[in-house]
Amino acid sequence: MDQSNQQNKTLEPHVLVFPIPFQGPVNCALKLAELLCLSGICVTFLNTEHIHRPLLRHTQVLSRFSRYPNFKFETVPDGLEHEKPVSGDGFMEVMAAVDAVSKPLFREMMVSGSLSRKSDRPVTVMIPDACFSFAVDIAIEASVPVICFETVSPCCLWTSYLNLPTLIEAGDVPFKGNDLDQFIKSVPGTEHIIRRRDLASFCRTNDLSDPVIKLIVKEAHSVPRTQGLILNTFEELDSLILKHMRKLCPNIYTIGPLHTLHKTQVTANTTKQSEETTFSNSVWKEDRTCLNWLDKHDPKTVIYVSIGSLATMTVEQLLEIWYGVVNSVKPFLWVRRPGSITGGYDESKVPPELLERTKEIGCIVEWAPQEDVLAHPAIGGFLTHSGWNSTIESIAEGVPMVCWPYFVDQQVNSRFVEEVWKMGVDMKDTCDRLRVEKAVRDIMDSKHNVFTQHARTWESLAKESISKTGSSSNHVGRLIDDILAMSS
Numbered sequence: 001m002d003q004s005n006q007q008n009k010t011l012e013p014h015v016l017v018f019p020i021p022f023q024g025p026v027n028c029a030l031k032l033a034e035l036l037c038l039s040g041i042c043v044t045f046l047n048t049e050h051i052h053r054p055l056l057r058h059t060q061v062l063s064r065f066s067r068y069p070n071f072k073f074e075t076v077p078d079g080l081e082h083e084k085p086v087s088g089d090g091f092m093e094v095m096a097a098v099d100a101v102s103k104p105l106f107r108e109m110m111v112s113g114s115l116s117r118k119s120d121r122p123v124t125v126m127i128p129d130a131c132f133s134f135a136v137d138i139a140i141e142a143s144v145p146v147i148c149f150e151t152v153s154p155c156c157l158w159t160s161y162l163n164l165p166t167l168i169e170a171g172d173v174p175f176k177g178n179d180l181d182q183f184i185k186s187v188p189g190t191e192h193i194i195r196r197r198d199l200a201s202f203c204r205t206n207d208l209s210d211p212v213i214k215l216i217v218k219e220a221h222s223v224p225r226t227q228g229l230i231l232n233t234f235e236e237l238d239s240l241i242l243k244h245m246r247k248l249c250p251n252i253y254t255i256g257p258l259h260t261l262h263k264t265q266v267t268a269n270t271t272k273q274s275e276e277t278t279f280s281n282s283v284w285k286e287d288r289t290c291l292n293w294l295d296k297h298d299p300k301t302v303i304y305v306s307i308g309s310l311a312t313m314t315v316e317q318l319l320e321i322w323y324g325v326v327n328s329v330k331p332f333l334w335v336r337r338p339g340s341i342t343g344g345y346d347e348s349k350v351p352p353e354l355l356e357r358t359k360e361i362g363c364i365v366e367w368a369p370q371e372d373v374l375a376h377p378a379i380g381g382f383l384t385h386s387g388w389n390s391t392i393e394s395i396a397e398g399v400p401m402v403c404w405p406y407f408v409d410q411q412v413n414s415r416f417v418e419e420v421w422k423m424g425v426d427m428k429d430t431c432d433r434l435r436v437e438k439a440v441r442d443i444m445d446s447k448h449n450v451f452t453q454h455a456r457t458w459e460s461l462a463k464e465s466i467s468k469t470g471s472s473s474n475h476v477g478r479l480i481d482d483i484l485a486m487s488s
């Protein structure tokens with residue numbers, strides 16, 4: 001290689017994307033990485049080993065990324081032996097493993113430059129998950145500009161992450177007493193919306209030394225130190241809180257709904273479009289047969305039930321939701337992820353009438369192509385755990401929701417779905433068959449219900465935001481320009 005080539009190479013923008021090792025964040029980060037690749041930026045995608053193993057078997061994702069010469073995967077050990085569908089309970093186990101094993105190795109990679117040497121060019125910008133505050137510290141130590149990517153919802157980021165030090169100072173966290181319906185006055189912008197029960201689940205602790213609280217407090221302090229913050233939302237959806245958030249983090253890129261923006265841009269740049277069957281980067285294998293089952297149903301008649309990749313339910317909760325859904329008399333597509341029933345699933349304990357009705361009107365799969373499911377015309381409602389990806393995927397398709405939040409941001413998201421976006425029912429902290437049945441009917445019955453109307457409005461605003469001149473497209477363009485400028 002002659003010297004001028006060498007010089008050109010070292011000036012090349014090279015982004016290191018480093019997601020937290022869970023299904024949803026990795027899926028999102030891959031989409032962001034692909035958008036950067038399309039613009040010609042070199043991307044190294046760093047996974048911890050435990051989440052990378054199942055991805056290695058996902059040939060569709062691997063083959064899609066193999067067509068980008070400017071993309072490569074790297075891994076960093078995390079010491080986690082087992083490949084398991086981690087449940088919510090395992091969240092801190094994974095984060096503790098990353099802290100103990102991956103963090104020092106990552107520091108070594110960045111500070112000694114071994115990662116840069118491996119790829120023949122230095123990392124010019126780092127995009128870690130906002131939860132990895134250690135990565136922000138290391139980027140600053142290595143003099144690399146850092147832009148955080150936060151994959152939890154902006155409403156949670158604002159109310160329960162960035163304001164956690166304020167909540168603690170105001171005495172709102174930990175909760176004193178049991179009045180979960182008391183409104184939280186210390187967070188600007190949501191004084192009349194957010195009650196104690198709507199804060200992120202970790203706020204329900206009595207113990208400020210809880211490792212999750214410590215992790216989030218660190219994030220609250222580190223995010224404002226970065227050069228920017230990327231959020232999977234669009235301006236209109238979160239205008240209520242973005243204006244407050246920008247006082248703390250002025251440089252925010254709202255690039256959502258990321259999955260539809262990604263799909264649009266990848267499609268526009270792909271010549272062999274017929275080869276593209278899914279745009280999902282789902283780490284687990286999707287059962288696409290459910291799409292054929294959906295094809296047999298009339299528009300807006302099916303309720304889709306899924307609690308995402310981490311949430312679990314007890315057998316009692318399973319039966320309550322199951323009865324509620326069956327009694328609503330809507331055909332249903334239900335994702336039953338292996339390991340998602342605490343204590344295990346024993347079909348012999350399920351009342352025979354439920355199994356019979358399920359044969360007639362239900363379809364159960366272990367993992368679905370959710371983005372395609374939500375976009376299917378037969379889907380009329382989504383009973384969800386209110387994970388942020390699921391929520392924004394539902395918003396993007398105008399599908400009203402019944403929300404049954406499990407943990408972290410889901411408590412905030414479900415509140416916003418009901419109170420702010422008015423496109424669903426929040427069943428937080430309850431689980432009985434009558435409530436489920438009523439909620440499913442409420443969101444799906446009658447074409448002119450308010451939930452459907454609001455859902456359509458949000459769907460069209462979401463579509464507008466990813467159009468050529470839409471706000472999210474503009475923010476992606478600005479992000480790319482800023483990465484180029486930071487790399488020069």
Ligand code: UDP
Nearest residue numbers: 024308309310335367368370387388389390
């Ligand atoms: N998902 C999927 N198939 C399923 C269930 C979920 O592909 O059967 C995807 C879904 O589209 C979403 C992600 O898994 O992108 C779940 O992310 P979310 O933030 O909603 O919840 P989490 O799994 O992180 O709790």
